[in-house]
Amino acid sequence: MKWVGLKFAKALRIPALILGLTSTAYAQDIPLMQENWLRYKVNGTDIPGLKHSISIRGPDGFWAFTEWRLRATELCFVTVTVNYYIPEIRDRSAVPANVLVKWDRMIENLITHEKKHGQNGFEAAKEVMANKCENAVEITKRWAEKDRLLDQKTRHGVLDGVFLE
Template identity: 40%
Template sequence: MKKNFFDIGVLALGLALGFGGLSTAHAKPKVTETIKTYAVSATSVAGLVQEMNEKGPKGFWAFTDWYVRWTGDCKLSVTVDITLPKHKNPAKMPAEVRTKFDAMLAALTEHERQHGRHGIAAAQEIEAAGCAGGDAILKKYNAIDVKFDKTTDHGRKKGVVLR
């Protein structure tokens, strides 16, 4: 069932092949962020909501996946994949609709990036631990993401609304 709003899902996958004894002075995890978009073209608020409900990733307006990987010698990488709506022709939207859409999109983008920052923090903590206990750290940050969505009402309390 589609929801009228969006949800953020975070999938963290740790590939631990061994545990190293690295110090916190080790290099920072490699971070790769990818922003993907899906097209919307409606020119009314109701049309945009309907289109995002129908076309959004996994039935939501936006979605963030983060993946933390590490090697046996505790080299970490984080991939953050964010999917957001993008209007095909914003100039066709009436000024009032475009203002609302732009404000919602800015808040949505910030909300999604916060989820990505949780993944980066997880990688930094795993690295600081010398890759010991990585799976438990990933579970901790997945729980942080769930709590973040609950406390912000999936971003609605921070401006992710379109009406």
């Protein structure tokens, strides 16, 4: 099996396209999608402490990170894997209820925002399939740019409610 791969590092997003050359035939109308939720632990009992922990432990200095990867066979059987990296409080029992309410609201908004990036990966996979894997690299680049513009438009989710105060 020969693999051709291309990765793009765009701020928070790293979409990748991998064309796997196989001889297995599949009937497929839409891409298969797998979502993985990965959590990194943060410490703190108040808003400033939690924000500080996120700034230290977050992926590349961000609060969250979404990575999507497309994989297509020679016959254009497409799968998209989406990995979401989000924070989780290490010891929720040590955090006052009023802080947890704000944290939980922020996490809900963060998940909603990151799912928009995951949906971009799925849309990229659909477009690759619709084009029978022709111009897959260009399609992937275009959707990676849409991810970048989404973060620019929402100030990396702040306008979607991803903040702690």
